[in-house]
Amino acid sequence: MKVLVSDKLSPNGVAVFEKAEGITVDVKTNLAPEELKAIIGDYEGLVIRSATKVTAEIIEAASKLKVVGRAGSGLDNVDVPAATKKGIVVMNTPGGNTITTAEHALSMMLALSRKIPQATASMKSKKWEKSKFMGAELYKKTLGIVGIGLVGSVVADRAHGLKMNVIAFDPYLSPESADKLGVSLVSMDELLKRADYITIHAPKTNDTINLINKELFAKMKDGVFLINCARGGIVNEKDLYDALKSGKVAGAALDVFEKEPPDADNPLLACEEVICTPHLGASTEEAQEKVAVAVAEQMVDYLLNGTVMNAANVPSVASDVLQTLKPYLNLAERLGSFQGQIISGGLQEVSIEYSGEVAEMNVDPITVSLLKGLLHPILQEDVNYVNAPVVAKDRGIKIIASTTSASEDFISLITVRVKTNKEESLIAGTIFGKSDPWIVQIDQFRIEAVPENYMLLFHTHDRPGVIGNIGTTLAKHSINISRMQFGREKVEGKSLLLLSTDGSIPLEIIEQMRELPHVISMSAIQIY
Numbered sequence: 127m128k129v130l131v132s133d134k135l136s137p138n139g140v141a142v143f144e145k146a147e148g149i150t151v152d153v154k155t156n157l158a159p160e161e162l163k164a165i166i167g168d169y170e171g172l173v174i175r176s177a178t179k180v181t182a183e184i185i186e187a188a189s190k191l192k193v194v195g196r197a198g199s200g201l202d203n204v205d206v207p208a209a210t211k212k213g214i215v216v217m218n219t220p221g222g223n224t225i226t227t228a229e230h231a232l233s234m235m236l237a238l239s240r241k242i243p244q245a246t247a248s249m250k251s252k253k254w255e256k257s258k259f260m261g262a263e264l265y266k267k268t269l270g271i272v273g274i275g276l277v278g279s280v281v282a283d284r285a286h287g288l289k290m291n292v293i294a295f296d297p298y299l300s301p302e303s304a305d306k307l308g309v310s311l312v313s314m315d316e317l318l319k320r321a322d323y324i325t326i327h328a329p330k331t332n333d334t335i336n337l338i339n340k341e342l343f344a345k346m347k348d349g350v351f352l353i354n355c356a357r358g359g360i361v362n363e364k365d366l367y368d369a370l371k372s373g374k375v376a377g378a379a380l381d382v383f384e385k386e387p388p389d390a391d392n393p394l395l396a397c398e399e400v401i402c403t404p405h406l407g408a409s410t411e412e413a414q415e416k417v418a419v420a421v422a423e424q425m426v427d428y429l430l431n432g433t434v435m436n437a438a439n440v441p442s443v444a445s446d447v448l449q450t451l452k453p454y455l456n457l458a459e460r461l462g463s464f465q466g467q468i469i470s471g472g473l474q475e476v477s478i479e480y481s482g483e484v485a486e487m488n489v490d491p492i493t494v495s496l497l498k499g500l501l502h503p504i505l506q507e508d509v510n511y512v513n514a515p516v517v518a519k520d521r522g523i524k525i526i527a528s529t530t531s532a533s534e535d536f537i538s539l540i541t542v543r544v545k546t547n548k549e550e551s552l553i554a555g556t557i558f559g560k561s562d563p564w565i566v567q568i569d570q571f572r573i574e575a576v577p578e579n580y581m582l583l584f585h586t587h588d589r590p591g592v593i594g595n596i597g598t599t600l601a602k603h604s605i606n607i608s609r610m611q612f613g614r615e616k617v618e619g620k621s622l623l624l625l626s627t628d629g630s631i632p633l634e635i636i637e638q639m640r641e642l643p644h645v646i647s648m649s650a651i652q653i654y
Contacts, residue, residue, distance in 0.1 A: 127192075127429050129171035132157055132178045135197060139173075139418025146426045163187045171425050176200065182208040193428050195421040198223055198408060199508060201438055207654060210439040217424050217436050220508045221276055222417035223408035228280035230407045231325050231355040234379035238351055239264060241377075243401045262351075264288050270321030272337075273328030273356070274299050274309060276508050281325060282309050293317055296328075298504045300472040300547065303522035311472075318345040323353065329506035330357035332650055335633065338362060343369040349376040355407045358382040363394055370399045381407050434511075441491050441498075441511040454484055454540070455495040457563035460577040460653050461542055461555045462499025464565065468583055468649040471548030475524040476500065479541040482533030493527050496542065502654070536566070571613035571622040580630050581651040584623040587644040588614045593623060595642045600627070603635050620646070 129143050131153045143151035154165075159179065166172065166188045173195045174180060180194055185208045194204060196218040209216050237243055240261035248255050269285045271278045271294040282292050286308055293310045295317045304311040317324070324346070328334050338352070338361040352375055354361050363384055369375040380394065380402045387404065394400050408414070420436075427433040434440050441448075441455055448455075478496060480489050497514040509517050518525055533539045541554040554567040555577070565575045568583070586592045593612070600607060606628045614621035631650055640648050 127170040128152065128168060129173060129425065129429075130154060130166070130169040131173040132162060133173070133175035133197075134177075135173060135175070135422075136415040136418035138415055139197065139422045142419060142422035142426060146430065148430060149426060159184070166191065171195065171429055173197065173421060173425065174203070176203055178203065180204040180209070185209055185212055185214065188212075188214070193217060193425055195425045197414070197417040197421045206439055215428060215434060215440050216438045217421060217428070217434075218438055218510070219417040219420040219424075219436060220510060220513060222420055223413050224276045224280055226410040226413035227355060227407040228277045228284065229410075230381060230403075231277070231281055231327070231353055232284055234353050234355060234381065234401065234403070235269075235323055235325065235351070236264070238353065238377045238379040238401055244398065264290055264323075266291065267322040268293060268320050270294070270312075270317040270324045271309070272296075272314075272317070272324065272326050274304065274307065275327060275329070275505050277356075278325075278327035279307055281327060282307050290323075293320060296472070297470060298472055298521075300474050300522040303472075303520070306522070314342070315345060318342060319347065321350060322347065323351045325353040326356045326360055328356055328360060329504070329508070330359055331503060331506065332633070332652070334360050336360075336362045338366070340365040340368070343374055346374060348374060350374070351377050351379075353379045355379075355381040358384045358386060363392070367393050367397065370394075370397055375399070377401070381405055436510050436513070438510055441495050447488070447491075451487060451491055453557050453561040453563070454487070454492050454538070456561070457555050457557060458492045458496035458540055459499035460563050461540060461553055461565070462496040463502060463653050464499075464577050464581075464651055465542055465544055465551060465553050466500040466503040467651045469544055469546055469549065469551050471546030473500075473518075473521065473523045473544065473546055475526065475543075475545040476518070477526040477543040477545075478528070479543075480527070480529045480539075481541070482531070482536060482538040484538035484540065485529035485531055489527060489529060492540070493525070496540075497525070500544070539566070541567075565624075568613075568622060568624070570615065573611040573613045573622070573624060575611045575624050576609060576626070577653050578626065579653060580627045581653065582623075582625045582627065582631065582639075583649045583651060584625075584639075585646040585648075586621050586623060587646065588616075588618050588621040589644045592621070592642075592644045596623065596625070596639060596645075599635070599639055599642065600625075600631075603632075605629065605631060605635070 127149050129151045134155055143149055163184055170190050170192045175197050182205045191214050193215045199218050199220045201218055204216055206216050241259040245259045268291045274294045274296040285292050293312050295314045301311050377399045382405055424435045494511055494514050497518050498511050501509040536556040539556050544551045552569050555565045558564045563577055565577050607625050608628055609626035611624040636650050
């Protein structure tokens with residue numbers, strides 16, 4: 127079998143393929159999309175980093191391709207749904223870049239505090255401006271971490287060594303897990319009020335795009351320092367520039383930008399208070415070798431033995447069992463994904479009940495699939511079918527799975543109850559026909575809905591005109607409704623409306639609909 131390495135990869139990673147009996151490897155980097163499309167049909171395996179874009183068009187041309195391996199965690203350059211549809215396994219190496227990304231954030235924070243890049247530039251221009259570059263100590267300062275995932279946890283640990291006071295905002299982290307990390311869990315408003323330094327370690331989702339904006343800058347301490355080594359777009363760059371010019375923000379350290387590479391006329395690049403690097407968070411020799419060897423070993427094991435490790439779209443199940451479980455794995459992941467996008471607060475407990483025929487199967491892989499779906503909206507590419515149970519355990523989430531042969535209304539039923547520190551939520555689903563996943567209950571509301579693509583979930587007061595107002599708002603913006611389900615408690619009580627749309631909904635339209643009369647709450651959902 128042939129493997130193509132289309133991005134720069136550590137020689138030790140390439141050597142894993144070269145030593146594997148039954149596999150040959152070609153290294154061809156810097157391929158244009160048309161060049162990759164022309165040759166991809168000859169290969170069973172494709173190894174990438176961030177440069178190669180594995181689009182639906184490339185996947186369509188990949189007639190032999192069995193596996194795509196990403197040396198790193200991010201998969202935003204791979205069309206995972208298209209690969210899944212064609213039966214191609216997509217693997218990554220989550221956690222391989224954790225230490226190096228955390229260290230980069232801390233390096234940026236130190237350099238920002240002591241104005242090291244500016245002082246270096248001054249000296250290299252033959253100047254000696256000692257009094258110009260007065261710095262600030264980190265000792266006993268308060269560090270606010272936005273997002274305590276793999277990287278944020280390491281940053282917190284290292285910051286304790288610098289004798290900093292560490293506080294964090296993470297709506298999905300339980301207080302017990304925060305205590306184990308030695309971190310005080312606070313609201314976003316309190317973090318903004320108290321932090322001398324704010325570092326971003328949240329994934330980029332619909333909820334975090336433009337998270338740090340004009341409104342939040344206004345709530346920060348005067349003279350705060352901001353570090354973003356997570357994802358571009360989480361910090362609104364225009365609002366950051368304004369905050370820097372006003373003095374609200376004393377300095378910013380950026381490894382990521384909304385557009386990469388940023389435009390030459392991006393005003394942040396000319397701002398003296400800004401230090402920046404070209405997305406170097408994962409760029410150390412150690413990290414690149416680690417992820418290169420890891421992805422090569424995973425791909426070799428899959429191509430030669432059929433063993434699936436760290437897959438983003440296939441659970442670790444024997445191929446003969448997979449065919450039987452596949453509809454339920456799909457259903458469970460979609461139920462989890464749906465639930466993960468409508469809940470609020472730190473996850474404390476997930477209770478899964480399997481009823482009917484599904485209870486006679488091995489439900490362990492189904493539970494893993496559900497956890498992966500539940501945690502993905504929160505942690506993105508840092509969670510997969512292999513590590514989902516471990517990630518849940520590390521975050522202090524109690525998992526309870528039970529089976530019962532009885533199922534009154536359905537041949538098989540999966541019921542998921544989620545408890546957070548703010549609320550409890552229930553969702554139940556079944557298989558319609560041979561393989562179609564359906565949601566049949568959300569909390570107390572009975573419905574029949576297909577969990578797919580783009581969805582909007584409304585909790586409203588049951589009053590005339592509510593559905594009409596929502597439909598009119600979407601129509602005004604040329605957004606088509608493909609499906610609609612409605613349920614209510616009683617006449618003039620509370621009701622639930624679930625819509626499927628033909629495309630994603632821009633944030634400004636979501637905010638408009640949240641302000642409509644009798645709308646209690648609304649969640650925008652995307653099922654991958």
